[in-house]
Amino acid sequence: MDPVFLAIQLLNGIQQGLLLFLIASGLTLIFGVMGVINLAHGAFYMLGAYAAFSLTEMTGDLLLAILLGIPLALALGWVFERVFFRWLYEREHLEQVLLTYGLILIIDESRSVIWGNDPHGVPVPDWLDFSIPLTETLSYPVYRLAVSVVCLALAGAMAYVLGRTRLGMRIRAGEADRETVAALGVDIGTLYAVLFAAGIGLAAFGGMLAAPIESVFPGMGEQVLIISFVVVVIGGIGSVKGAFLAALAIGLVDVFGQVFLPQFASVVVYGLMAAVLIWRPAGLFGRG
Amino acid sequence: MNGITRRGVLKGMGAAGAVAAASTLPAPYVRAATPIKAGILLPYSGTYSRLGEAITNGFMLNLGKSGDMLGGRPVELVRLDSEAKPPLGPSNATKLINGEKVDVLVGPVHSGVAMGMAKIAREEEALTIIPNAGADQLTGVLCAPNIFRSSFSNWQASYPMGKVLADRGTKRVALIYWNYAAGKQAAQGFKDGFADGDGEIVTEIGVPFPEVEFQAALTQVAEVNPDAVYVFFSGGGAVKFVKDWAAAGLKDKIALHGPGFLTEGVTDAQGEAAEGIETAMHYADTLDNPENKAFRAAYADRFGKNPDVFAVQGYDAGALLRVGVEAVQGDMDARGDLYAALSAADFASPRGRFRLSAAHNPIQDFYLRQVENGVNVVKGIAVAQLADPAKGCKLA
């Protein structure tokens, strides 16, 4: 393969991985701190994308839509935490799986009632709507690069909060239990609600950013959910750093799998997961 | 979904009239009081529900032409959500055929569901009209006297564009498709059409279904730099591919083609990116024939929106049923005559002339279309009166 195109494929893989990280990080955070496995994570990603679609139609600009959409997503996450998820912290994983499975059905079908089942495109803001020519034939859309930059910035912000603040370190160490958190002067119920809202916010934000790239269609949440699981499992549950590396690895494996092993592209991704698990059953940076 | 809520909605005023007239009419008409039950197995939830709705509307529109009566009997619809889930195909078909005892089965959209449904329809020998699912086998190795299709086969939908490019003398073509059964059949159809020329297929890229991340595939295509690319994606995937294609700067450098589904019903979502794309299909909104004009006006009038190809396929499923039922004067038990009449159907559809091959797949014109200002404009006939080769069908 031509080295230029190899480099472009590398870029494709990294870009794909960064967006995946954004979505998977919310999943791993919610599990890492609250011990809740949230199957409905992909559904919130889908809601984010649909919200971006409707709000862009209303305001005429994706940026405005995202600025409006984020508080909405956080509020939605907060409401879901208070109504459904807070009953789950002390429950078995099985019950979490079931409840969130039920939520997928409800959210997805409500989407059908509210938005219908048509696919929709979401326009890129005008000032980002151009491409950089890379070769004679191929250009790279600037919006994709912008999304990568935003994902990197968020990853940096997360690394700072988790690595440099006292609360963050406790969260990272998996010690955010009632007593230690109370010692920092924080109410655990509030903390959980805020963190859960943040996790949902990340999923929905991922959906909003992805809306112009992926377009908006029913069933987009499921695909993302399962691949996010693979990311979280490879990275180690609760580890944001692990999710980051795993997402990049998945992005690259997926891209080069399509290039070199087209028949088995999707099997290769799961193969990577199996290999990592044989080597480290708790994932790259998992505890226990 | 105006107008359909429960079964039996079609039992209208016509039914009452028919009952009054029954006693004075010849034998077959004595059944007039009992409705013909049509089981509609279509997706009403999930990704394909838009198609399910359009097909149902088209079907009802056709029946409405005769006051919801066929062959002197009222028609009753029994709708069942197929969910587009193949494992449910057989059980849903059983429910309609054996549970509801329908006289005719109409459905489905999804090829996998169709395969399961066809299995039961063959076993139970139930009259079945497929208004969309394009799996080649349904009118190929699995063809049956009681199974008819009012839409297309996957092979048939992709052959014409291959032929057009071959005739134009296009030299180097790349294929990109979802790597699943329908995608592969489409690729085969294109190759068969393209084989008439002296061009070559320079690369074939299968994207895992239903993944919509195309950047890797686009980069591969750019590296190969062919004269034209033929793609098979539909729905959300079609929207996304066309937009990505434009964003990658390939739009004005490499010609993009596909079966009609690439730009059917999704040009609004694709916007500017779809402009100029050439596709071939057995229908186009702008077809200039009286049937199409009447159909579009009536559809818009009744359902408050514009019809698409799926509505046409539903409409023609109704037309096909009409031909059969009228030939046997409502006697649905006269299987031999019923099937013979259906097989011989030859009528003017909004898509043009409609008749069936020996394998019960439509023989139809395929139109070359190009997107102009968001509309698929007819540029001519790509291949006239094309029939599916019906590989392995013993009816042929």
Added chain:
Amino acid sequence: MRLISHPAVLLTLTAVLLACASVPFWGGTYELKVATRILCFALFVLSIDLLIGFGGMVTFGQAAFFGLGAYALFFLSPEYEAGSILVAGLGAMALGALAALLTGLVVVRTKGVYFIMVTLAFAQMGFALFHDTDIANGSDGAFVFVKPALTVAGVTLIDFESRTDLHFTVLAVVVIALAKLVVLIRSPFGEALQGVKTDDRRMRALGYNPYLIRLAAFTMAGALAGLAGFLFASIDGYVSPELLGWQLSGQGIVMAVLGGLGSLGGAVFGAASLVLLEEVLKDQSLVGGFIAEHWHIPLGLIIVGIVLAFRGGIAGALSRLGGTLGGMGGGRP
């Protein structure tokens, strides 16, 4: 352990199975197929109950083995003549067991939420394999044109082409599986499995090898799910990749919990109630057009309600009806 020995559970189970047995005498094709389907799902749910209810392994990928069993019917059926029930059935069990053993080597090393995600991911791998490649006709699925039969010395004893033959065979398999599982659960192995579920460190200290015990249970459940898939595919003679998909795994869990985990009898109740519930929710003439069209919403609400309010499932409720406290603890995994 509540098991099925609780009088109220046992009575209800007998009633449900008798009802299933009676269907061929009054029902048409449709009713008969629904009943056979319920019994096949009951077998499938038994395999899930063995893992979740008794082994504490919350699997979200059991459909992979169910689907493999179904495909085994396709692989082991000659195109134009009847295959052997024995060969195909045992082949399906062997395929399910082998796949479970191989993935189990990796999977049972993981616990808790890892286990859930990893079983799901492996199942999706199986789904992708059948969906994307031409092993068995890809995404369109494949037909089995002639269903298998059991022929001994030239005499056909059981022919799956006959719906009643198939139905009674499945019924017999369910009864046998229930009986075998009751024995298994009370055997030293069953006690060890439940011990591993409660506290695997303790089990290690007592001298057991929890890894091997889990792996053995996972393999057995794979075989059982494979058998269920084989019988399910025999109903209509059609297999598709979705039989390995995560939705079916999810449905299996819902059935298991709805029926009541760790009770074996609950598998039958769960399968019957969910299948019948779906039939009702999808019927426009019963629930109206809007709900029939969006029946996932009431189904989702019911599932959420079960989690938040109705613990222990149907079997749990029955054993409480019976007035014993013995069943209270078993409803939780």
Added chain:
Amino acid sequence: MSLRISGLTKRFGGLTAVSDVSVTVEEGTIHAVIGPNGAGKTTLLNMLAGDLVPSAGSVAWRDEDITKLSASARVGRGIGRTYQRTALFTDKTVIMNVAMGELAETGGWRFLRPALDRPGLRGKALAALDRVGLAGMAEARAGVLSHGARRRVELAMVLIADPALLLLDEPLAGLGPDESRQVIEVIRALAPAHTVVLIEHDMDAIFSLSHALTVMDDGRMIATGTPKDVREDPAVRAAYLGEGPSVWGEEVP
């Protein structure tokens, strides 16, 4: 013939929980390990049982190096343990809990008959329960037992397999005076047929039971020897000065 612990060390990241402990426990004796909370006693016991892998040092039992053996392999060498927190199978009956210990010799690889139908098993389990005074509760579910009863079931679970070496982690914790007395007599009767290593806080019990003592503080072993020697050890006195006489069960001179 003895249990020889040499240089045993366990580090968790930066924390050294057990540091260079070397003790020899003579067979047929009862050896107590004492020390304040967090001294590393349970960590030491976990390494002896095979639940934790030592960072350094070795464990030898009857002249065989067992440092690398898994917990279940050690059971095969006649080593059994109890836990500080009761770890019963709460869903099972009391007798089934006790039987689990004995069934371990099959590894669980028997599938066809009910577990308790194994020849002789029920009798052995009842005998073990009888030793801890719980034969009457055999058919009750373990989950409904009182804390004291659970501790005794725990002991019975180990006793049924008749291990040569018993590792008991605070067997008297939470017991009432009557229950304590009963369990003390059970443990006392174990020697000299069995060897016992136990962690305990009840000093009266320790001095009345044990033949030898090891004192730990902050991960290190600060003294080992007969109860008399230990009591007079200046290092022990220094370390425990603050804890006063009540700890030692006698007046400080």
